[in-house]
Amino acid sequence: MILETSLDIPQPVETKLPLNIAIFYEESLREYIYTENNDDRRNWSITIGPSQIEIFDQILPAMFNTITTIDDLGEARNKHYDAVIVPEIKDIQFALPYETKTSIHETWIKYIIHIQETDGEFITDLDLTGYGKSLPNTSVDFLLDEREGLVISTNEAYRDLAAKLIVSFQSDPAINEWLNTKFK
Amino acid sequence: MQTLLSRILFITLIALNIVACNTVTVVDEHKATTNIQLGDKESIVLLGRRHLRQHETELDYISCVGKQLSTGEERINVIPEQQFIDNMYPYFEASTAPMNVQKLDKLIQHPNVSKKLSDYKIHYFIWIEGNTKTIDKSGAISCVGGPAGCFGFATWQDEAIYEAKIWDLKNTTVSGKIHTETQGTSFLPAVILPIPLLASVKSDACDGMASQLKKFLN
Numbered sequence: 001m002i003l004e005t006s007l008d009i010p011q012p013v014e015t016k017l018p019l020n021i022a023i024f025y026e027e028s029l030r031e032y033i034y035t036e037n038n039d040d041r042r043n044w045s046i047t048i049g050p051s052q053i054e055i056f057d058q059i060l061p062a063m064f065n066t067i068t069t070i071d072d073l074g075e076a077r078n079k080h081y082d083a084v085i086v087p088e089i090k091d092i093q094f095a096l097p098y099e100t101k102t103s104i105h106e107t108w109i110k111y112i113i114h115i116q117e118t119d120g121e122f123i124t125d126l127d128l129t130g131y132g133k134s135l136p137n138t139s140v141d142f143l144l145d146e147r148e149g150l151v152i153s154t155n156e157a158y159r160d161l162a163a164k165l166i167v168s169f170q171s172d173p174a175i176n177e178w179l180n181t182k183f184k
Numbered sequence: 185m186q187t188l189l190s191r192i193l194f195i196t197l198i199a200l201n202i203v204a205c206n207t208v209t210v211v212d213e214h215k216a217t218t219n220i221q222l223g224d225k226e227s228i229v230l231l232g233r234r235h236l237r238q239h240e241t242e243l244d245y246i247s248c249v250g251k252q253l254s255t256g257e258e259r260i261n262v263i264p265e266q267q268f269i270d271n272m273y274p275y276f277e278a279s280t281a282p283m284n285v286q287k288l289d290k291l292i293q294h295p296n297v298s299k300k301l302s303d304y305k306i307h308y309f310i311w312i313e314g315n316t317k318t319i320d321k322s323g324a325i326s327c328v329g330g331p332a333g334c335f336g337f338a339t340w341q342d343e344a345i346y347e348a349k350i351w352d353l354k355n356t357t358v359s360g361k362i363h364t365e366t367q368g369t370s371f372l373p374a375v376i377l378p379i380p381l382l383a384s385v386k387s388d389a390c391d392g393m394a395s396q397l398k399k400f401l402n
Contacts, residue, residue, distance in 0.1 A: 015294045131279070135277035136241075163274030 002046040003147055009159045012166055017179070019082040020066045022118070024073055025053055026086065034092050040099075046150070048092060048109075051158060056087060059162045063169060076118040082182065083123060086107040086114040094150060105134040105149035107157040112115040113165065115175065124174035128164045132156025207368030207383050209392040213400065214261045215360040217352075222401050226307040227261040228253070229268050233313040234278035241312050245346070247391060249312065270299060278280035289356040306353050308401065312393070314346035316386040325374045333376035341369045343381055344389035348397060362400065364392045 032049040058066045070076055076084045087110065095106040113126040134152040169175060222228070231249045232241030246265050254262040269276045275291055282288040288309070292298045318340050325336035344366040350359040368383025 010270040012273050013271075013275065013294070013296050013300060015296055131237075132236075160277060160279055163277040163280050166274045167280045 001041075001043065001147065002045045003150060005051045005151060005154045005158075007051045007058070007158055008155055009055070009058065009162055012059055012162075014062045015166075015170065016062070017064055017169070018183075019064045020068075020080060021060065021064045022068050022070045022076045022079070022081040022084045023056060023060065024070050024076075025056075025086060026085045026088065029087060029089055031051075034091055040096075046154075047090075048089070048154075050091060051096050051154075052087070055158055055162050059083075059166060062168060073120065078107075079118060083178075084116050084118055086116070088112045088114060094153070096146070097149075105146075105153040107132045107150065107153040109154075109157045109161055111161060123178050124172060125174060126165070126168050128161055128168060130157040130159070130161025130164065132158070132160055204393050206313050206364050207385050207388040209364060209366040211392050211396050212363040213360065213396060214362075215400070216358050217360070218347075220350075220352075220359055220401060222260065222307055225261075225305055227263050227305050227312055228308040229263040229265070229304070229306055229400065230310045230312060231265055231268070231276065231281070233281075233311055235281070235283075239313075239315060240278075240387070241315055241346070245316070245386060246312060248387070248390035249394045249397070252390065253397060256400055260398070260401060261305075263306070268304070272297070285351050285356050285358055288351060288353070292353075292356075300303070301353065308359065309351040309353055310397065311348075311349045311351070313348055314344070316342055316344040316389065319343045323372075325372065325378060327374075334374040334378050335376075338374075339369060340371040341367065342383060342385040343367050344385045346389055346393055348393060350397075350400065360400065362393065362396045364389050366392060 022161065029052055030049050032047075032052065034044070034046040035046055036044040056059070068081065073084065073086070089109065090112055091108075091110040093108045097103055100106070107130075111126075111128045111130070111132040113128060115123040115126065117123060132153045133156060134149045230246050231251070232243065232246045234240040243265070250265065251258045269376045274280055275282075275297060282291055292301060317341070321338070321340035323336065323338035325334055325338050327334035344364070346360045346364050350361065351357070352359045366385050366389040368385040368388070370383045371377055371381045373381075
């Protein structure tokens with residue numbers, strides 16, 4: 001099964017922090033493809049990378065004053081950014097209806113969002129897991145087309161992940177402490 | 185033989201119709217304040233709790249209660265749940281929604297969040313928690329191909345437990361709560377053809393909750 005996920009999440013309510021942020025997408029994230037090949041999941045290849053970049057491109061402008069994508073971490077040095085964000089995808093898991101004895105498809109996406117100063121000094125890491133599932137009343141169709149179930153559950157996981165990123169950035173104690181020091 | 189079977193089926197159906205499809209709903213209300221007033225132009229939003237995966241409140245239950253509140257006598261302006269959640273993204277997702285009025289109070293400190301809520305003219309948030317489950321089942325039906333059909337008898341009992349918590353957005357306080365419990369038994373007799381006699385447990389729980397909420401808010 002070859003699958004490419006897409007992104008469909010609402011535009012966030014703007015609650016901007018007065019920060020100029022640089023974001024660095026590592027190649028491992030840009031080109032992330034989930035693969036699996038066994039008796040139950042034959043030749044699975046799910047292209048995740050482009051949707052991940054879309055998530056950050058969509059939500060970060062609602063969170064900060066400016067967002068600049070950089071091609072190299074060294075680019076951030078001596079520039080007037082307040083911090084650098086480096087998202088790292090750690091794991092992705094899928095559960096199918098026959099495995100969980102339910103009528104839904106489920107997806108978990110685990111991320112670490114590294115937040116650092118422009119000179120590379122550590123500010124904090126946010127551990128986030130996005131969870132999504134397909135609606136049970138449409139799952140009968142998924143028996144005919146498994147792709148649809150996985151696309152829906154993965155998109156819901158993206159939505160959950162993005163929501164947690166926004167809310168965590170506003171409530172994480174280490175980020176609040178860093179902000180207090182920065183703006184005191 | 186066929187006449188005898190038809191008579192048995194007929195008598196069984198009559199008997200089951202008398203006892204089946206009956207549901208019992210118990211409603212309990214607690215008002216924390218007597219000062220509950222919803223202005224003509226004000227709205228409410230009904231939201232289901234879905235932070236625990238095994239105990240999510242069903243989307244169709246929330247839309248059923250919302251539909252009942254927004255129709256008939258003393259109708260209330262109800263904001264559709266999904267529209268509200270999408271518009272307020274990311275603050276009312278299953279994993280990020282405020283779990284108490286103190287958290288809501290903190291959330292409305294964001295000017296853009298506060299403005300959106302004020303545009304909706306929301307006075308009350310109603311959080312509904314609970315779901316409908318099958319709690320007991322027994323009997324069996326066996327079917328074979330051809331003209332012989334199905335024979336047997338199955339029965340199951342459903343239970344719907346829901347609790348609504350009413351938050352006053354203007355004063356950021358809890359105004360009260362409503363608890364409903366509904367039980368009903370469904371039957372599936374099969375003499376050649378299976379004929380389901382279903383108890384409308386979730387629908388009755390929706391009626392009970394909606395009528396009590398109307399009384400509470402009017």
